[in-house]
Amino acid sequence: xxxxxxxxxxxxxxxxxxxxxxxxxxxxxxxxxxxxxxxxxxxxxxxxxxxxxxxxxxxxxxxxxxxxxxxxxxxxxxxxxxxxxxxxxxxxxxxxxxxxxxxxxxxxxxxxxxxxxxxxxxxxxxxxxxxxxxxxxxxxxxxxxxxxxxxxxxxxxxxxxxxxxxxxxxxxxxxxxxxxxxxxxxxxxxxxxxxxxxxxxxxxxxxxxxxxxxxxxxxxxxxxxxxxxxxxxxxxxxxxxxxxxxxxxxxxxxxxxxxxxxxxxxxxxxxxxxxxxxxxxxxxxxxxxxxxxxxxxxxxxxxxxxxxxxxxxxxxxxxxxxxxxxxxxxxxxxxxxxxxxxxxxxxxxxxxxxxxxxxxxxxxxxxxxxxxxxxxxxxxxxxxx
Amino acid sequence: xxxxxxxxxxxxxxxxxxxxxxxxxxxxxxxxxxxxxxxxxxxxxxxxxxxxxxxxxxxxxxxxxxxxxxxxxxxxxxxxxxxxxxxxxxxxxxxxxxxxxxxxxxxxxxxxxxxxxxxxxxxxxxxxxxxxxxxxxxxxxxxxxxxxxxxxxxxxxxxxxxxxxxxxxxxxxxxxxxxxxxxxxxxxxxxxxxxxxxxxxxxxxxxxxxxxxxxxxxxxxxxxxxxxxxxxxxxxxxxxxxxxxxxxxxxxxxxxxxx
Ligand SMILES: Cc1cc2nc3c(=O)[nH]c(=O)nc-3n(C[C@H](O)[C@H](O)[C@H](O)COP(=O)(O)OP(=O)(O)OC[C@H]3O[C@@H](n4cnc5c(N)ncnc54)[C@H](O)[C@@H]3O)c2cc1C
Ligand SMILES: Cc1cc2nc3c(=O)[nH]c(=O)nc-3n(C[C@H](O)[C@H](O)[C@H](O)COP(=O)(O)OP(=O)(O)OC[C@H]3O[C@@H](n4cnc5c(N)ncnc54)[C@H](O)[C@@H]3O)c2cc1C
Numbered sequence: 091x092x093x094x095x096x097x098x099x100x101x102x103x104x105x106x107x108x109x110x111x112x113x114x115x116x117x118x119x120x121x122x123x124x125x126x127x128x129x130x131x132x133x134x135x136x137x138x139x140x141x142x143x144x145x146x147x148x149x150x151x152x153x154x155x156x157x158x159x160x161x162x163x164x165x166x167x168x169x170x171x172x173x174x175x176x177x178x179x180x181x182x183x184x185x186x187x188x189x190x191x192x193x194x195x196x197x198x199x200x201x202x203x204x205x206x207x208x209x210x211x212x213x214x215x216x217x218x219x220x221x222x223x224x225x226x227x228x229x230x231x232x233x234x235x236x237x238x239x240x241x242x243x244x245x246x247x248x249x250x251x252x253x254x255x256x257x258x259x260x261x262x263x264x265x266x267x268x269x270x271x272x273x274x275x276x277x278x279x280x281x282x283x284x285x286x287x288x289x290x291x292x293x294x295x296x297x298x299x300x301x302x303x304x305x306x307x308x309x310x311x312x313x314x315x316x317x318x319x320x321x322x323x324x325x326x327x328x329x330x331x332x333x334x335x336x337x338x339x340x341x342x343x344x345x346x347x348x349x350x351x352x353x354x355x356x357x358x359x360x361x362x363x364x365x366x367x368x369x370x371x372x373x374x375x376x377x378x379x380x381x382x383x384x385x386x387x388x389x390x391x392x393x394x395x396x397x398x399x400x401x402x403x404x405x406x407x408x409x410x411x412x413x414x415x416x417x418x419x420x421x422x423x424x425x426x427x428x429x430x431x432x433x434x435x436x437x438x439x440x441x442x443x444x445x446x447x448x449x450x451x452x453x454x455x456x457x458x459x460x461x462x463x464x465x466x467x468x469x470x471x472x473x474x475x
Numbered sequence: 476x477x478x479x480x481x482x483x484x485x486x487x488x489x490x491x492x493x494x495x496x497x498x499x500x501x502x503x504x505x506x507x508x509x510x511x512x513x514x515x516x517x518x519x520x521x522x523x524x525x526x527x528x529x530x531x532x533x534x535x536x537x538x539x540x541x542x543x544x545x546x547x548x549x550x551x552x553x554x555x556x557x558x559x560x561x562x563x564x565x566x567x568x569x570x571x572x573x574x575x576x577x578x579x580x581x582x583x584x585x586x587x588x589x590x591x592x593x594x595x596x597x598x599x600x601x602x603x604x605x606x607x608x609x610x611x612x613x614x615x616x617x618x619x620x621x622x623x624x625x626x627x628x629x630x631x632x633x634x635x636x637x638x639x640x641x642x643x644x645x646x647x648x649x650x651x652x653x654x655x656x657x658x659x660x661x662x663x664x665x666x667x668x669x670x671x672x673x674x675x676x677x678x679x680x681x682x683x684x685x686x687x688x689x690x691x692x693x694x695x696x697x698x699x700x701x702x703x704x705x706x707x708x709x710x711x712x713x714x715x716x717x718x719x720x721x722x723x724x725x726x727x728x729x730x731x732x733x734x
Contacts, residue, residue, distance in 0.1 A: 099673065101667060104548075104551065104662075104667045105664055105667060106669065108551075108661060108662055108663075108664065111661060112661060115661075139660070140663060141661055141662075141663045142663045142664030142665040142666075143664060145665070155664055155665075155668075160520060254652070262530075279529060
């Protein structure tokens, strides 16, 4: 059953209808097969681009959709309901565009944004490194000033769309090796730049249709004009991007959880044991009730954070809370969905086990849920939102 | 090349559809209205022809206020403008009267080609195109699964059970399409936004020069006198395979003249 959403405008309602059509027409039927094969559906992202969905929260004057986060995130949720690789892919693409859109000069925006947010290009966000995951400020990839630009050297790990992206939003060290968070800068690196390459994608527990790969920079040179924001300000930009990106991951989690809930409810009506539908047993129906409550609460939490963002209020703490709560809820709800489906739930003939494997990654990406607690705790200690 | 596409809003086939017991017309409030499926193919074909030959695509729909939703959807697929014929006097019109009303409304638009679905999913008379062509005095090409135009003529492949016929007529003409013709596009968000600013001419019966004595339930040439739900499907025949299952199924099919 379609989620009954209260949307702020008629155009947002039309947008959701368009997205639901895409999900039901293009994603649902293919997700299981492509996930099994680990096939990246690049053409689905091209379709999202043609449909105007790759730049929804960005300004219309650069080809974006001028939509509030409240609406954009529900699009991410709806896509993730059909196929997490697509919903999360859109969220990561949006994250990759954030530095240029919010910290770029007017010239950079005019030159770069139209193709990033208004076309069919796909972005990747390169922060993590093998030795710098939760402690991202320990990153070691270098951007050394050379004549007219920067020479890049290093490797980024677990990069979504690594090897498939058209541009990389890179965080690299311009300061001394021990310069910490203050020595990092943000750079826009087109995928065609010489010396930029990617390893074969990682083999993963789930989310297999979304390529995750090591991206290598070997004496790759980009012009100085590709630096986004001042030198040494990159880490702040990375964190600001993640504040918004986390809301995307929360929305992904709600989509996955909603898919699991719908599946479990449907199964509980059709499957009969002891002469009646298993949903008639209180033991099952209470489980479903708890699942539905968690999905609804998670959705409201990310929407509340999004509305703060849309209103121009601080929202970092709420975003971390939404990511923490929604992804944990998705893990529980998908696990319970497998339970409701019983033996069927454990086989790959039904999507329950896939949803459970997909939910797990959401507790890890864009800051593990331990790191979300750390963020929330710091906000509390500072007494800010 | 200016093209008019006829678009009917029908109850969503995915939801329960109801007739109003009072006057045997479709209870349009009872379910969500959507664009008649074949009309989406008609719109797509018009957009493809426009991409090749230029010109404008106009949507023409006769229906109540809520038909604006379907008109907006059609515009968000890429049509340029729309005409919405909406008048209480038209309620309950039958196929002939609807065709007459649409023919009159077409008098307010410039066109070289009219494209429509070959039938609707609600009343399914499949005669609106034929009646319309008659009222307009234009050639009608039916069941097209391919349409080509040059400056002065239109040539279609008319789908048949055996294959297809090639049929040609001079423009202007009326063409009805089948779903084999193309794959309708998804609307894009940019076009959804742009659709809000596209012109929709609202016509009453008088604006279109429609003689109200010739339309509406009271003047209909046909009348739905009764209706009943289809009887529930009888239980199927179960063949138990005791070594001769295949033979039993073959006998069954032969008895039903399938073999
Ligand atoms: C599918 C996938 C896609 C990804 N996509 C991207 C991408 O596009 N771009 C990108 O930059 N990165 C990406 N990542 C990387 C991801 O952001 C990191 O994996 C994540 O931040 C955790 O880092 P780590 O793996 O090094 O774990 P570690 O930091 O080594 O953490 C291991 C464990 O220790 C815990 N831990 C660490 N520090 C603390 C602490 N201070 N207090 C309490 N517990 C702690 C963690 O919570 C975790 O449980 C992706 C990862 C995956 C799996
Ligand atoms: C149960 C029932 C039975 C009916 N039986 C009859 C009957 O036997 N005889 C009769 O004359 N009427 C009948 N009607 C009335 C009929 O629904 C309407 O008159 C309708 O306009 C006739 O078109 P259709 O839907 O059959 O069109 P079709 O000829 O099946 O539709 C072909 C195409 O015509 C175009 N078109 C049709 N209607 C419109 C419109 N309003 N605006 C724009 N384009 C349109 C569309 O492109 C459509 O794809 C019946 C109605 C009901 C509810």
